[in-house]
Amino acid sequence: MIAQAVAKRVAAALAGLAVAAPIAACGGASSSPHAAAAPIQTPLATSIETADGSWATVPMGHLNQPLNTFWQLFVAPPGTTARWSNQVQATATATNGGIVLSSGRGRSLIAGVRPSQLLTYSPLIATANDGRSWANGLLPEGLAAHPNALAVSPHGQALALVNNRSGSQVLASTGNLSRWRTLTTEHLLASTASGRACGVRSITAVAILAGSPTVGASCREPEAIGIFAHSTSGWHAIGPPLPSSVGRGTVEVLALATRGRQLTSLLSVSGGGATSLVAVWLSSKHRWAISAPLPMAASERLASVGPAGGSGLFALLTEQSGADRVEVIAGPGHDWRELPPPPPGTETIAFRTATTADAFAVHNTVLTISALSPSPHAWVRTQVMNVSIPFGSSS
């Protein structure tokens, strides 16, 4: 009798498991890492380091009115205490659409103005002396709204990510910033074997890695990292496999930068309603290093990404409540570390060295620049600029 009772209990338990398992599986499926997530809009506000100084671009004016938001272009010569000056006048056009920056030896900075309103193409300007003189170029289409939509190699190769009615395209130029040819389009890239494996949704960044055009993309396929390099045999995915410790979900390339044969990239991994940022590095020995994930709160928005000295990256995250944070990762093998909360209204950070940084806070027409002081570990105001914004001039 006891054996019968035990058998009945075991059978009941097994029956319960048989019922519960599918239910658990269904419930689990609802939180699958493969649940689609909206791609993150990579903000244009950013900074770059060049041989001749630091550059930053931020929006100013009435930021809730597109035609009264004007992007500015600031430069500071090398030196941790050098003051910033505004060079936006060199663009000689309305900057309501934003400014895209890229650096390359020989031309220390190339800036492209994103078109707005009735303008459909992007004028380019380039300087090798901190903006004392400028050369011009022209993109026949409008630059895409990504901070890494322009890339220039030390040898004069240039890539541009542009948008037109057909979608996004990558244009290439050799030495002349006014003559461009189509290198690839998102549709062409998506039709390659590598592109199909990724499920290319859109191209998000361009770079030149050891002379090879390289693009970053947003992938539909979970855990696929959309970093592709071009060679004579076509486009190949070169991204690392995403380790499970990083998380599961769809991956988007938010930033792409190269230094010689080294590549640095910031990815977003979105799945199950959660998003985290992951930094990846490709060394000159073709080895990948992947950082620990940096989780983003559901209410957080990515406000700026950019270099943080050497192979480092920073991410400026803002909350609707106004509690912003700056996370920095110095390079492979390092962890994310949080800097002191930036001043309110910070749009981007410029790292002059790996340990010195300036925060650009914007309030209408006033730009407040604060330097990160080592002691106390806080942001200290160093410069205030009142920018004469031409409100109404774009209407």
Next chain:
Amino acid sequence: MKRRLRPSIAMLAIPPVTMTARLCRPWVNRPVLGDGDGISVTLSSDGRMAPLGGGALRTGSGPPTAAQSLRHRGITPPSMSGMDTGLSATNSTVVSAFYAALLKEGLVIVAIFALVALAFQLLAVARLRRAGANRDEAALAPRFSNHEPSARRLLRISFGLIWALDGLLQAQRSMPLGMVPQVIQPTAAESPPWVQHLVSTLTTAWTYHPVAAASAAVWIQVGIGVWLLAAPRGNWSRLAGLSSIGWGLIVWVFGESFGGIFTPGGLSGLMGAPGAALFYSFAGVLIALPESAWTTPRLGRVVLRVMGVFLFAAAVVQALPSQGFWQGQPRAGTLDGALPSMANAMSQTPQPHVFSSLLSRFAQFAGGHGWELNLLAVIALAAIGAAFLVARPRAVRVAVMAGIVFCAADWVLVQDFGFFGGVGTDPNSMIPIALLFIAGYVALVRAPAASRVDEAAMAHCWRQRLTTEPAYAFRSLAALAALGITLVGAVPMAVAATSPHAAAILNQAVDGTPNLVDAPAPAFRLSDQYGRTVSLASLRGKAIALTTLDPVCTSDCPVIAQEFREADNILGPNARHVELIAIDANLRYITRQYLVAFDRQEHLDRVSNWLYLTGSLKQLEHVWRAIGATVLYESGGGMVDHSEYSDVIDPDGNIRYILNTDPGPATGATKSSFSVVLANALERALRSS
């Protein structure tokens, strides 16, 4: 809540007239160059402009300075292309032109009346001569042996007065530019797309020709009103009724978007549904009936029953829970509390304080007693409607009294008289509704005896009757005068509407009139977008429109380029004698590649007589100075600032006109208008050499 207003009907003359008017030149599009603000200037040796005979240039319409050319317009481009000029409804240039047009047309009408009066006198003389010659006295007898039926007279006179009032309301200063965006567009915007499409075909004509449309609206409606008043009997009077039907229906469709019956929550009779114009047409039907129809109570019963059906249906709609009339306090985004919302909205309309405070108090009361008020309205409408349906004289008499009180209350407290605010065009629907059921009651209880028509009089032709029947002569001539009034308004609008281009007055409202100039154009020598050298001398023999454009401009310059392109189309065969030239106006982007990119962007690469010139910065600065253009860097990320004007140069190389090219609101109408002005200036320059 929108006003149930019956807008103007100026464009409605188009359909029957445009087929013939297409053969006419659109003379109304010709700008009056040289009138008003134009003055003659010379170019001094340093390239500056100065008036002939000294003095200072009037900056109101002289070449704009860099400061004047700054794009500081506070005008927001309209959201529905072609449905708005983007100009303020009280723009002084357009208002002045409107009243000038009314005055001119008024003088024509006075002349018509003078002719009519003369004709009447001549006919009276002829009649006296006949009488003196002892002709057949029977020929002087009137056609009708009794008076006009009272109900018919009530309708004819009251609606005649209402039409005339509506015409006078159309003379408000905001009508030319405010009619479409403030009255027609809001109603159409809430209607289905097919209604919007229907309405936009004619509102585009109004937007393009606001002065002609608004003045036509005045005279057509005044004309119909005079016609109804002046022609009491006979075929002329019935024709007046027909015109009332026609115009009323067209207003109802195109001006009122079918009375708003297709809009959500658009069925409340208290708020004007199904549109006042429909009742005007109904009155027209009754007036157009032969007088014999009024000789029995039957017509009165029919009228009362029609009104009864309408009022009963209004009661049903008012009672529907989905309409939201039972609620008191309005909730945002819903129709709940529609009555207090409507009253509150009406109280905001500019009007005498006594009325606005009355409406505010009523809105507060309605907000707290919405259920009770709606119950009262439903019961009243149903009871009155039921009494009209029964059509028994005693019941109808009581219902008429109650109906008058109800209509008056609604007219004051909900419809706010209908005509306040600067673009009110009529007293809304309650007055016509009341008049119709009153007329129905009068027709029910006071049916006149049948008129015995004089057969002998009927046998005479109209020529004889003119000289023998004073009453016939008067009403015929009065009707002709009234018809003349409507045609004075309708014909210019019909002619204007045949042109696909907007009236020049719009551009004048934005940029002022072109300046008259008589000075040699400064020489220049630059390279065009194809790398060819171009000089002023090489273009001798052609008229030239010369301007400055920034190839990386994001707003004005692409618009100006399109306006130049359109002007080239307007010129037609004359375009081969014209060269359209732009000079690069950017301090940095001055190489050919930018001009080519701009041309491709604006499809100017297909325009054979378009030249975009550039050179070295030094060369450009020299030319800018010579032509008086200013080009400056803008701070803070703005576009390069440059002058916005165009020189029109004749084939002999003399500047004839200077046009301000600031696009202003850059709507379809203002762009088209500038193109017309530029094309006309080029044609005059061609003819002047």
